[in-house]
Amino acid sequence: MGAISLHQVTKSFGPVEVIKPLDLTIEDGEFTVFVGPSGCGKSTLLRLIAGLEDVSSGRIEIDGQDATAASPAKRGLAMVFQSYALYPHMSVAGNIAFPLKMAGVDAATRKQKIADAARILNLTDYLDRKPGQLSGGQRQRVAIGRAIVREPEAFLFDEPLSNLDAALRVSMRTEISELHQALKTTMIYVTHDQVEAMTMADKIVVLRDGRVEQIGSPLDLYRAPDNLFVAGFIGSPRMNFIEGPAAEARGARTVGIRPEHILVDGAAGDISGTVGVSEHLGSDTYLNVDVDGMGTLRVRASGEVALSFGDTAHLTLPADRLHRFDETGQAIR
């Protein structure tokens, strides 16, 4: 069982409060992603849960037990680091065996578990190699192998894919999701990449300046962002924000609409504007349309749209797709 809950947890480094009083519950078996821009405190929060940093105040419970003062080793958690943090002087087998050795597991069981982990992670042929002789993806797999042999209460991932190239990142993302499906263990995953968050998470925690901005499923955050920050952070391309009279006419300080929700037509629409940059990808068309009184709207249309630089585009902003925000940036519902 790997339920984790945080009660009024704070963390300060000197006079700087990097985590403001924070409550959070992560259910057993859930894949939770902490996402936010750099410096938002997401890695610090993970390190507080891991026990690598001490909380300044508040309580952390793991599996119903108070773990606030427990050492990292005693929390029953396993962590995968951004830099992999493999032991360079040990072989792959030695790396995977290390947590078992520390736990006093006998040699025969160790061997069995290493073999199992290596099979799951396709590392069987590399067991005798040193980390320096492996590629980035293989190193990441060793780091995951070292984590899974412990059969932890929960896995903590600290931006584990950010050192990999784009293609490998996509395939490792799938592997980690599959691993979660297979193990059904609680996973907490830190990333600044909202695509990773959207594709992997059961639950996303959006953080900014050490504060939780919103917690919810990926689609909840996409459909009903609580505030301007979440609205702008989740979704790609970014949501368009309209201010001024056009927004006031719709009863809000700011109105947001996602590029894929704007309907575009060459002949008719509610508003019209001039096409600036247009990107034709075949599957999608991205247009930047300059609209009087609204500024530049980014539009994403499915398939090929025969509009290009200088053309007039007619747009419709469906009322049920509009997000309205008040002067404090909070959503009006």
Add this chain to the structure above:
Amino acid sequence: MARATTTRTKAVTTVFAWAVGLAIFFPVLWTILTSFKTEAEAIASPPSFLLFDWTLENYGEVQSRSDYLRHFTNSVILSIGSSLLGLLIAVPAAWSMAFVPSRQTKNVLMWMLSTKMLPPVGVLIPIYLIFRDFGLLDSRIGLVIVLMLINLPIIVWMLFTYFKEIPGEILEAARMDGASLWSEIIYVLAPMAVPGIASTLLLNIILAWNEAFWTLNLTTANAAPLTVFIASYSSPEGLFYAKLSAASTMAIAPILILGWFSQKQLVRGLTFGAVK
């Protein structure tokens, strides 16, 4: 832009480097040569460089007059003992300063280094009195402690620099994997720092071997290392350069050989972290 190095510049710098190297080595070479001369040739003016009657009589005389082996054994015990004891204390100290630094860490490091700026003679009297009262005069254990203490700042500093090069995340990974503090040091930190620890050990053995101030002042016979062996040829009956040179050569030979065979390790250790 690549720097163009002409053959001439290369020749000049090579000659200059050799000249400096020879200048540094010359006193050692002269001592070795003098040890093979007779006393008369040793003080002859102008001195002869290689064309003299080579003789081993100084070595025979030195051997028959004093107990080389006893001094040698003491030197080995003092230098290795003090270096190992120093490592035992410095590894945890450097660990804490490198991986759990506090706001005062820099000051502590500077303070440790500042003790090396103090002239040793400034604390000779208090240390002498302490040694006398604790019955440590002319004892190996007392000298091991003193030599360890005077080299400890260097050991801590060197280890600190090596440890700083080790990514903290690897130690955190060990902690997450269930390693206790000692397991972390023994299984992860120490193996990764082996080159640094080895060169620190070597350098400190050399420093302790050559240390003359404390060994001369705190020993007479029982714990006397090779420095005392050399000094015993320097004064009472006037200067006997040839015999003194023979004694010196015998005293420096072991450490010179050790340094020669470990120079690769030493250079690597001393430049560790300088180039990434």
